[in-house]
Amino acid sequence: MSESPHAPADAVSTVDPESQRNGGDLVIETLEALGASKVFGIPGQHALGLFDALSRSKLEFISSRVENNAAFAADGFARATNEVGVLFLSTGPGALTSLAGLQEAYATGVPVVVVASQIPTEGIGARRKGMLHQLDDQKLSAANVTKSQRLVQHASGIPSAIQDAWTDAISTPQGPVWVEVPQNVLLDPTIVPRVEDALAEPFDNPPRVELVREAVAWLAGSKRPAIVAGGGVRRGHAEASLLSIAEKLGAPVICSPGGNGAFPWEHELSLQSWIEDRHTTEVLEDADVLIAIGTSLGEVTSNYFSLEPRGRLIQIDAEPRVLESNRPGLGMRADAGQALAALDEALTPEALEGHAADWHGRSPQEVVADTLKKVEERLDGQDLAMERRFMADIREAVPDTMQTFWDMTISAYWAWSCWDSRGGEFHSAQGAGGLGYGFPAAIGAAAGLGERVFAVAGDGSAMYSIAELATAKQHNLPVTWLIVDDGGYGILREYMEGAFGKATATELARPDFKALAESFGIPAEKTTPEGVGEALKRAFAAEGPNVVVVEALIRLFAPTHL
Template sequence: MIKTGAEILVESLKAENVEVIFGYPGGVMLGIYDTLFDADLRHILPRHEQGGTHAADGYARASGKVGVCFATSGPGATNTITGITNAHMDSVPMVVFTGQVPTVLIGGDAFQEADIIGITRPIVKHSYLVQDVDNLAQTIKEAFYIARTGRPGPVVVDLPKDVMAAKTKLKSDTKIDLPGYHPNYEGHPLQIKKLLKVIENAKKPVIHIGGGVIISEASEEIKKFSEKLHIPIISTFMGIGAIPTDHPNYLGWLGMHGNYASNTAITETDCLISIGTRFSDRSTGKIDGFAPNAKIAHIDIDPSSISKNVTIDVPIVGDCGKVMRQIFQYIDSYKWKKNEESRRKWLQETTEWNREKPFSYKHSEKVIKPQFVVEKISEITNGNAIITTEVGQNQMWAAQFYKFKHPRQFISSGGLGTMGFGFPAAIGAKIAYPDREVFDIAGDGSFLMNIQELCTAIQHRLNVKIAILNNKFLGMVRQWQHLFFNNRYSYTCLECQPDFVKLAESYGCVGLRTDKPEEVESVLKESMQIKDKPVVMDFAVDREENVFPMIPAGAALNEMIFDKR
């Protein structure tokens, strides 16, 4: 059958079971959009390409499927950069199709021309410039395959206008040809045995899980492993949700604003079993002080994550879930009785720490504490909502005070730390799960960064809830200025801001506001009654509340600062 490039694109997306495209049209995309007009594919029009990429990202994180974006050439394509980098840092599967000027004009500084392949080279898993319509179907197939397999990540496919208009015979047997790409899923049996030997001899082992556990859906195996051997579990920020917050063996999450039990356990453990994590600087603190007494084993699908930041004693390259299942094949041939008593004692000791020093704050009757808002959201949604966050204090409080139950429930920009991520990501998550409650726990600064997406949300009647913890500051930066720069609040005060209620209403959304602690619950309850449109809640919170515990930059995990008040 003879088809145009645009038709092949649509066919290929259907073949990949794409449910939704987050796209913004433009000059060189006219042909594609004309074809899309009659195609049976859901298309969401964000109001800025950055919003589109974050929505696709949120959709992918919530569903585990590949997020798909369209953007036009030049400025459309460059607007996707932050979203692509964000997905790259957090290993999110995404395929971003960008329009490009006709092949004959490439390199001539044509109108709306940008070398997007060059610009995105360091922030993609892979990228393609399609120069011949005959290669289009195979390229798209490879792009999706690369995005979702191995360590997932974003793939950019640049589509010149003339290639999309050109016609060719659509072959039915398109094959992937990637001789240099073979992700390794199975762990090496010898290494797995080595790992089990190390755990057998350990008295204070800790399981340390990251976002990779959520991506490979290994939560059940890890719970089972922990329960069988009585080993406490710590997650990274990206691993939040992999294990329910109230699981008896779960200590919490480690790092800069992690809890006492996690950071202390890492410091004291003699055997760290790290699974699906990349040892980011926010999670390790000073490297010399990270698990100083431990033999460290690392299970990860990306060989380059192993011994990159922290030197690993037992490396295992493989898919987290698959390796865990392999572990169970060998597990019974080890003498677990030998150190069982020590492990049980250690588990008890570490969970005790959590009771002694949980995440905490001082409640007030006079002013709304931001942590209180998060706690109430957790209560009212019964720990079942999908929570997205912006970046900064709102993000940390959401991570500290929401009681998560399931993987893929906590969606936050970990690696890149992108302000403005949470709200469009909430839109994406809501599209993936229209029947679930989706809350964006936001800051007043971050929310303004992609506020235009209110228009997208109302157009599609998406019932996402935005809870702004409004302190009229860039709170986290202000906190650092308070702690380390002598209270010199240089350009972090956001006293000039819109009336968020009226702003929401102007878009056709619902706006609610309170500054009274006793009204927080009723505002949240009122928001829960609204089912057919976005709700923006403006909580005027204690302006100078800080996030604790905190590990200053360059300090070790056991050098936590607590609230002095």
């Protein structure tokens, strides 16, 4: 998509790399000085100067096959390593193809620095010469899916632009940022000295003192506090503070899909992640003070907007547009890590003197145990034995510390509620909800971690990222990809059958995934739901990439927000 069979005369520089440097070198030098180690993307005509400079650097380039998947890979790298993902894009079609992947990073708060090429400066916004890949305003196209956008028109501005963009990316709320550099700026010789150091420090985002004081007063006077932990808790590395606060208050804690792993699964105060269950929703509604930390209380986390809290709400988030967007309350704009640390410090024994949790004569531990029992009984009442065994077998097979990446598929919808992430990180595409996330994100993670990771997709979502089998093979990345093949878009099939009594346009022709993987030189195994655990164990013990295919119709549990 980003290549042309005929390059214009100015597409290739005659600069001697041994004696002259160009704008592309400034980009690479700045990224190296900021600590980048990996770059994801696809070469393109206007970006040739950038990629030529890459050849002279220590940066490792992971070459994807589709720009959208390269964006997912940079996202997965950032989530898995807690570093900044770096994405190189070509102009026009290549840049636009990345946007759905960047939407996921933007919605979830993942730091990615995008460096996109541009047509030569003389043609920007002018429609001159009928230039290939030309857009009226390329960076405007990225405005909906990135925190900030910059156009660099002179080589001397490259280091500062990238340094500022990196600062934006790592400052809460974190997210992807966009820098574009015209073709001629990348290619032309420069007198700008070699970049020797670059410093990007995140902007501080602590909570306001008076808001902490007010929140402590509310909590000290509460009898039934409860906590919803979102993805911001994980991004803010606030797990220890969350645990301390929950235990001080005796507050039940439930994790959203993005917050999965923020609170110990088996803790006596843990409602786990059964966020789409009426029984857990009722506990949150009954709380006299509900803390929502690092979550917008959006569609899924509010159990599809059925949550109607009767008590007071304390909402903490680094993104000010999130605060009180769905519920009125005490809004606190702050990084989750700093906010929970401040609350934990302020919730002293003196401040909590006289506080005792009392849920209508029951302890919070009793409420949690009883609620989880009701969840279990509800599932027992549905014909879901195969699905529950399937998810349990996958969980048993996956090593405790292995990171997992889930596409928008029925197995992921189950995992949002039932997956105990243990010592591994749980990642899914619930932010924007686009298809094709799991496998390319896992590729990015494997490249960054240098260890095996696990990806899950359905047959529909797998086709979005199937080309990245070539990437996994080329770089020999240790990714195990589980494809659950039910012959169509399973989630949409269930939704349509439930709403209309029949499904339309959900059934799909698809390849023999095992044979297709093997055609790339990647080992693959086809198995049944009953054999998935053992098949995965064999895959995890192997070297390099591999694929496990299960042909099965996995059904969702019944809606519980009605």
